Amino acid sequence: MRERQAVKLRLSGGDIAFNALNYLFFGLFTLLCVFPFYYLFINTISDNQVSSLGDVMFYPVGVHFGNYVEVLKIRGIGRAALLSVGRTGIGTGLMVLASATCGYLFTKEKMWMRKFWYRFVVVTMYFNAGIIPWYITMNTLKLTNNFLAYILPTIVSPYNIILVKTFVESVPASLEESAQLDGAGFGIILVSIIIPLIKPILATIAIFGAVSQWNAFTDTLFLMSDAQYFTLQFLLYRYLNEAASLAALLKSDPTLMANMDLSTMQTPESVRMTVSMVVVLPILFVYPFFQRYFVKGIMIGAVKG
Amino acid sequence: MTVHAATRSTSKRASLPDKYKLFLMVLPFILLVLVFSYGPLFGWSYAFFDYRPGIPLSRESFVGLKWFSALVSSPVQRAEVMRVMTNTIAMSLLNIACSVLPVAFAVFLSEVKTPWYKKSVQILTTLPNFISWVLVYSFAYALFNTNNGFLNGLLLKLGVLQRPVNFLADPSHTWLKMCVWHIWKTLGWSSIMYLAAIAGIDQELYEAARIDGAGRFQIMWHITVPGIMETYFVLLLLSIANFISNGMEQYFVFQNPMNRNRIEVLDLYVYNIGLGGGSFSYATAVSILKSIVSLTLLFVANGLSKAIRGNTIL
Numbered sequence: 001m002r003e004r005q006a007v008k009l010r011l012s013g014g015d016i017a018f019n020a021l022n023y024l025f026f027g028l029f030t031l032l033c034v035f036p037f038y039y040l041f042i043n044t045i046s047d048n049q050v051s052s053l054g055d056v057m058f059y060p061v062g063v064h065f066g067n068y069v070e071v072l073k074i075r076g077i078g079r080a081a082l083l084s085v086g087r088t089g090i091g092t093g094l095m096v097l098a099s100a101t102c103g104y105l106f107t108k109e110k111m112w113m114r115k116f117w118y119r120f121v122v123v124t125m126y127f128n129a130g131i132i133p134w135y136i137t138m139n140t141l142k143l144t145n146n147f148l149a150y151i152l153p154t155i156v157s158p159y160n161i162i163l164v165k166t167f168v169e170s171v172p173a174s175l176e177e178s179a180q181l182d183g184a185g186f187g188i189i190l191v192s193i194i195i196p197l198i199k200p201i202l203a204t205i206a207i208f209g210a211v212s213q214w215n216a217f218t219d220t221l222f223l224m225s226d227a228q229y230f231t232l233q234f235l236l237y238r239y240l241n242e243a244a245s246l247a248a249l250l251k252s253d254p255t256l257m258a259n260m261d262l263s264t265m266q267t268p269e270s271v272r273m274t275v276s277m278v279v280v281l282p283i284l285f286v287y288p289f290f291q292r293y294f295v296k297g298i299m300i301g302a303v304k305g
Numbered sequence: 306m307t308v309h310a311a312t313r314s315t316s317k318r319a320s321l322p323d324k325y326k327l328f329l330m331v332l333p334f335i336l337l338v339l340v341f342s343y344g345p346l347f348g349w350s351y352a353f354f355d356y357r358p359g360i361p362l363s364r365e366s367f368v369g370l371k372w373f374s375a376l377v378s379s380p381v382q383r384a385e386v387m388r389v390m391t392n393t394i395a396m397s398l399l400n401i402a403c404s405v406l407p408v409a410f411a412v413f414l415s416e417v418k419t420p421w422y423k424k425s426v427q428i429l430t431t432l433p434n435f436i437s438w439v440l441v442y443s444f445a446y447a448l449f450n451t452n453n454g455f456l457n458g459l460l461l462k463l464g465v466l467q468r469p470v471n472f473l474a475d476p477s478h479t480w481l482k483m484c485v486w487h488i489w490k491t492l493g494w495s496s497i498m499y500l501a502a503i504a505g506i507d508q509e510l511y512e513a514a515r516i517d518g519a520g521r522f523q524i525m526w527h528i529t530v531p532g533i534m535e536t537y538f539v540l541l542l543l544s545i546a547n548f549i550s551n552g553m554e555q556y557f558v559f560q561n562p563m564n565r566n567r568i569e570v571l572d573l574y575v576y577n578i579g580l581g582g583g584s585f586s587y588a589t590a591v592s593i594l595k596s597i598v599s600l601t602l603l604f605v606a607n608g609l610s611k612a613i614r615g616n617t618i619l
Contacts, residue, residue: 018521022413026426033430033493036444039455043447054453104335111327117335122341126603128550130592132579133348141340153341156334186323186330215437220556222580237439237558240446269453276443283435291428294497 011252037280040273044068047263048270067274072272074249076235081278084232087150088213090109096206103164104194105186127156131222138223145226150219161207166196169200190244207290214282236275239268246271352590372590392480393570397548399484404544408537410492411499416521427500430493431537442558449473457532471560479567483555498540499533504534535614542610542618546603549595571595 043051047062055061072078105111108119135144143149171194179189195202220234230238239246246268352372354365377383384421433441448455451471457469488541506528514524560568569577575595579588610618 008400015521017373018416021423023418023419026414026417028423028431029476030426033433033489036448037432040444040447054451054455057455057458071518098334102331105327105331108323108327110324111331112324115329117328117331120335122340124338126348127596129345129348130589130596131576132585132589132592133345133351135580136348137341137345137584152337154340156337158338175490186327211435215440216436216438217437218557221557233437233439236443240439240443241366242557273447276440276447279440284432287428287432287435291431294431294494 017052040276044274044277046119048265048267049262052267052269064264067270070266071271071274078230080230080235084214088210091151091213092206092210093155094151094155095157095209096202099157099160099164099205102161102194104168104190106165107168122162135222145229146222149223162202163205164198164278167198171197186188203295207293232279236279239272241273349593350590351586352593354586356586358458372587375430375587388566389569389571389574392567393549393551395480396483396551396570400487401544403484403488404541406488407492407495408499408533410496411503415500415503415529417474433490434494438554438558441486445473474561474563476564476567479564498536502527502533502536542606546606549601551600
């Protein structure tokens with residue numbers, strides 16, 4: 001008994017210093033991760049003149065929310081937002097549906113040449129023809145300057161099919177067999193029995209799929225030259241890189257210039273930061289709901305094809 | 306008669322063997338894979354022609370391996386390839402060297418015994434992983450630009466700087482800066498996997514070690530670390546397979562005329578000369594070589610895994 005106490009005492013001496021340093025380090029790193037989000041946010045709700053001088057550093061000055069209203073009036077932004085939402089909703093929905101269908105069907109040993117077709121799909125994870133052949137293919141299919149380019153290539157995701165297939169294999173076969181005896185076809189079994197049972201994995205791939213659709217940027221860069229197909233991410237990139245064109249855009253727009261109150265008038269800085277916030281807000285909004293899927297998502301990912 | 310025909314056709318459809326029915330149901334998806342994943346492989350033939358956009362391949366002249374030898378044809382070209390490969394390898398090596406950071410992050414975070422603090426750190430440090438590189442660049446711009454950036458403002462106010470510094474265009478330490486941004490974005494996320502592995506370590510091991518009088522660091526080193534080495538090793542092997550494919554998005558958004566020479570990795574180079582510069586055939590030739598090397602590395606990593614762990618990663 002005395003010995004145990006001694007051990008405890010000996011440990012707690014160094015423990016205090018260790019814990020203090022450990023907690024401090026994690027506190028600082030967390031702050032480092034969060035500060036950019038906070039910094040952009042306080043700048044978007046501050047007096048635009050103070051903000052453009054760089055004087056909003058730790059807390060907002062002259063709070064107003066006009067930027068979030070004004071920014072949507074800029075030509076192209078409303079449309080870009082609609083495209084971003086559209087590709088995320090439609091693209092993710094079809095991807096989940098395809099993953100569920102393929103993941104389920106590939107567990108059916110009866111399928112004609114099942115092993116071959118499964119490998120035919122899965123092996124595409126390991127090679128990539130490169131962007132020029134990709135561009136030429138998309139161009140040949142008339143998928144440049146075409147909204148479908150955001151959807152069609154992302155429907156089949158080999159990785160997600162593997163995840164779903166592994167999950168379906170863990171579902172007891174007896175559930176399916178009884179339905180089969182009742183004369184249900186594969187489609188009905190998929191919709192009424194399998195999908196309700198594999199909801200957790202479908203939710204996981206839906207979340208990760210939606211984030212990658214929302215964040216996608218290079219496909220617009222490669223395939224779209226017509227401004228009407230620009231997504232929010234791409235528009236933001238343009239605003240960050242083409243300061244001159246953004247300033248011109250602001251000057252040329254009479255509705256934006258009609259607002260002569262300097263503290264709320266749009267500046268290139270305010271537009272950049274507000275669009276950034278508009279891009280990040282949906283992620284922040286769904287984040288608390290989906291962070292509980294992280295560990296599940298990663299751990300299932302450790303399964304091989 | 307028509308009723309009869311209808312019933313016959315349904316019964317005929319029902320009698321279609323399950324094995325073909327199942328196949329027909331996946332066929333649409335197989336076709337999508339065929340078009341979007343295998344289709345571009347035919348584009349590799351452009352590397353053997355003098356391709357100019359807009360003219361069909363049948364009317365282009367076949368040039369054989371011209372574009373492959375162009376890679377090393379002149380001293381200027383050789384220097385260019387060397388520069389791009391140096392950037393690629395340097396950034397990959399830096400990232401591989403930094404891959405122990407998430408391990409350390411997880412080991413030390415699991416020593417934080419206040420549940421709410423641990424959870425908050427985990428959730429908030431993972432957040433940057435879910436934003437795009439464009440947004441990361443937007444943050445970088447807001448914080449480091451010359452006119453009204455946070456850091457310049459702070460350093461000027463504190464008197465550390467006399468004149469603002471253009472941190473983003475400054476080409477010095479480009480590799481290191483890119484590595485730091487990469488860490489900022491992925492450290493929290495990468496550590497989740499290790500935290501999950503740590504959570505799976507048998508608690509009795511810790512009990513036993515404590516009773517035997519092991520100190521905190523001894524426990525961390527002899528129980529926690531071995532418990533996650535397997536996971537670390539698999540990820541390390543995968544990063545060997547991706548050694549020359551470090552992606553282009555991060556480097557694309559951060560590139561500017563000042564830092565281009567140091568930031569241009571292979572994937573970005575292919576984009577810059579291909580879609581950016583219009584040398585379709587040459588860029589395709591580079592892509593082909595890259596694919597061959599990548600695939601070789603993948604098999605090497607797989608073989609290593611088999612030899613050392615007795616388990617493949619593919």
